[in-house]
Amino acid sequence: MSVDLIAAVITAMTLAATPLLLAAIGELVTEKAGVLNLGAEGMMLIGAVVGFGAASLSGSAAVGIAAALLAGMAMALLFALLALTLLANQVATGLALTILGVGLSALIGKPFVGTPLPRLPQLNVPGLSDLPFFGPVFFAHDFLVYASIAAVFGVHWFLEKSRWGLVLRAVGESHDSAHAIGYPVIAIRYAATIFGGAFAGLGGAFLSLAYTPMWAENMTAGRGWIALALVVFATWRPFRALAGAYIFGGVTIAQLHLQGHGFDVPSQFLSMLPYLATILVLALISRDATRIRLNTPACLGLPFKPAQ
Amino acid sequence: MLKTLVKLASAAVATALVASTALAQDKLKVGFVYVGPVSDHGWTYEHDLGRKAIEKAFPGRVETSFVENVPEGADAERVIAQLAQTGHGLIFTTSFGFMNPTLKVAERFPRVKFEHATGYKQTPNVATYAARFYEGRHVIGLIAGKMTKTGIVGYVASIPIPEVVSGVNAFTLALRSQRPDAQVKVVWVNSWYDPGKEAAAAKALLDQGADVIVQHTDSPAPVQQAEQRGAYAFGQASDMQRFGPKAHLTSIVDDWSGYYVARTKAALEKTWKSGDVWGGFDSGMVKLSSYNAAIPADVVAMAETARKEIIEKKRHPFTGPMKDQSGKEVLAAGKRLEDKDILTMNYFIEGVQGQIPK
Numbered sequence: 001m002s003v004d005l006i007a008a009v010i011t012a013m014t015l016a017a018t019p020l021l022l023a024a025i026g027e028l029v030t031e032k033a034g035v036l037n038l039g040a041e042g043m044m045l046i047g048a049v050v051g052f053g054a055a056s057l058s059g060s061a062a063v064g065i066a067a068a069l070l071a072g073m074a075m076a077l078l079f080a081l082l083a084l085t086l087l088a089n090q091v092a093t094g095l096a097l098t099i100l101g102v103g104l105s106a107l108i109g110k111p112f113v114g115t116p117l118p119r120l121p122q123l124n125v126p127g128l129s130d131l132p133f134f135g136p137v138f139f140a141h142d143f144l145v146y147a148s149i150a151a152v153f154g155v156h157w158f159l160e161k162s163r164w165g166l167v168l169r170a171v172g173e174s175h176d177s178a179h180a181i182g183y184p185v186i187a188i189r190y191a192a193t194i195f196g197g198a199f200a201g202l203g204g205a206f207l208s209l210a211y212t213p214m215w216a217e218n219m220t221a222g223r224g225w226i227a228l229a230l231v232v233f234a235t236w237r238p239f240r241a242l243a244g245a246y247i248f249g250g251v252t253i254a255q256l257h258l259q260g261h262g263f264d265v266p267s268q269f270l271s272m273l274p275y276l277a278t279i280l281v282l283a284l285i286s287r288d289a290t291r292i293r294l295n296t297p298a299c300l301g302l303p304f305k306p307a308q
Numbered sequence: 309m310l311k312t313l314v315k316l317a318s319a320a321v322a323t324a325l326v327a328s329t330a331l332a333q334d335k336l337k338v339g340f341v342y343v344g345p346v347s348d349h350g351w352t353y354e355h356d357l358g359r360k361a362i363e364k365a366f367p368g369r370v371e372t373s374f375v376e377n378v379p380e381g382a383d384a385e386r387v388i389a390q391l392a393q394t395g396h397g398l399i400f401t402t403s404f405g406f407m408n409p410t411l412k413v414a415e416r417f418p419r420v421k422f423e424h425a426t427g428y429k430q431t432p433n434v435a436t437y438a439a440r441f442y443e444g445r446h447v448i449g450l451i452a453g454k455m456t457k458t459g460i461v462g463y464v465a466s467i468p469i470p471e472v473v474s475g476v477n478a479f480t481l482a483l484r485s486q487r488p489d490a491q492v493k494v495v496w497v498n499s500w501y502d503p504g505k506e507a508a509a510a511k512a513l514l515d516q517g518a519d520v521i522v523q524h525t526d527s528p529a530p531v532q533q534a535e536q537r538g539a540y541a542f543g544q545a546s547d548m549q550r551f552g553p554k555a556h557l558t559s560i561v562d563d564w565s566g567y568y569v570a571r572t573k574a575a576l577e578k579t580w581k582s583g584d585v586w587g588g589f590d591s592g593m594v595k596l597s598s599y600n601a602a603i604p605a606d607v608v609a610m611a612e613t614a615r616k617e618i619i620e621k622k623r624h625p626f627t628g629p630m631k632d633q634s635g636k637e638v639l640a641a642g643k644r645l646e647d648k649d650i651l652t653m654n655y656f657i658e659g660v661q662g663q664i665p666k
Contacts, residue, residue, distance in 0.1 A: 008515035016508055106345060113347040116532070116551050212503045212529040214551065217345045219527075221502040252505075256512035259495040260462070262661040267468075267496035 017249030023227035026199025033192030034172035036301035038094025041224025042101020047201030072201020172297030233282035339391035340374035343403035350526030358564035380405025440588035444560035446625035453486025462513025494662030
């Protein structure tokens, strides 16, 4: 394998991992607050179509990204209204959000089908991106790639080191206790859910603006569900979600390369490999049952109605 | 109260049914069942253009309707039966997986005419039709042989069925007639439609040295990747030129309009008969979109000659000698492959790198 090919594989892996990572890191925060939003796929689709539409109407990728962020937040707000204020079942509401997202994005996207879009400008660091190997691998990506990595560090710091991160975790562990101490449980859960929606929207926008700059119905093709699974297998820890997303992206790309080399293994097996490898690795690194229990938000998916 | 409501509702449904039957006597209702969205810009999109062509060809005499995103399975039967019940006289079911549901419904509605795309079972009121896509693959193979510099062509393949396999082989045979040392790298994405995965597959192939990308999947993502990397690409099912103005050399376009209009005409004139049509360039079912200006004039001339010779039956994409991947001869020099051997093709020929998933 030549150095160039390795660099190409790593670059492709980064691109494949980024939409998963963005959606997963948002969902991680939502779930840490005790809210189970299964609507990631729907929020990603809405983010993808709104981001694409805004970018193609305004001609600016930045406007597209901002619009996708807001659209994801709006979808999450809808979920929060139903599940947190009206106390609808969170699992059912999340599934409904996905179904709504699939249909609504197709409807919004009608006028944009078949229109191409110039690719998101890359953040080329002058000088650095021309370096052999390190240039393409580290310094020639789209803005959202760096944003996703920064978000992992940011979320880790927020959850582990900041006061409000502690409060958010407390709300997820025991909403009754948090409420008794006087924290606004519902408001915090709203914020966490909307944060999750924003990042799912960004994940969708990465697909429609950077990865394959176009709008196509159902273009997320199940990535929202993979992001949800990553959160669980990463036992709600940001750096493990990062590892999971990159393993998944890496094996996805590697299996395509193996096929191109005429590797004699059924391609269905190779297509399965990313799922298998990711589950295996994440299950191994977090095999300590006690720690899993400690990391799982105890109130995940449970409704909260403050006592009168 | 509830009973009254139910009675009222069923009366309303009955009235609606009667109304639509009355209408059907004046006009021929033509129904379409699609497997994907009409906006996929590939397979279903082209079928819907065919539906619009019917409306245009018989103004006032036909009424068309369609149901999109119908999953292949139990739901399909329900949808097809629904169309038959609501007075449709001619129903097109446009995906391979609709075969058994179509046959079942057809048995229950002997007076309704059915047309099933890409299937192989016919009955007196179920006709089948498909297109010889491999003829298009032959012509783009010739062009690719002249345009590739590295001699490596990347092929983004969907699902391992004979239609896709014969496409890879027709392409490779033509490619190597122009460039004997050329190799075709095949990557299966195991999906007809997943833009992200198609893009990743194209990227992997480009990273492995391919400078021409061919696809047998439905989204324009591979063409887009080729454009970004300054490579060439061929589109699939419908014209994908605007997704890669520089990269896109031409697309194999499925054009069902002619067939759909002809069959509707037959149904209107009561001359419709069941049958099996497998049309190619000659019938207009397979077309090539406009050639990119980057293709030299002599190569365009060669491609056009090949297309005409296929129409005149002077040329056949599968003409021997042809060897399989192990080097064993599967077709003797000068011999042509028969239709049944193309329809059941399950091996790759020499020059293809990659395996058919078993």
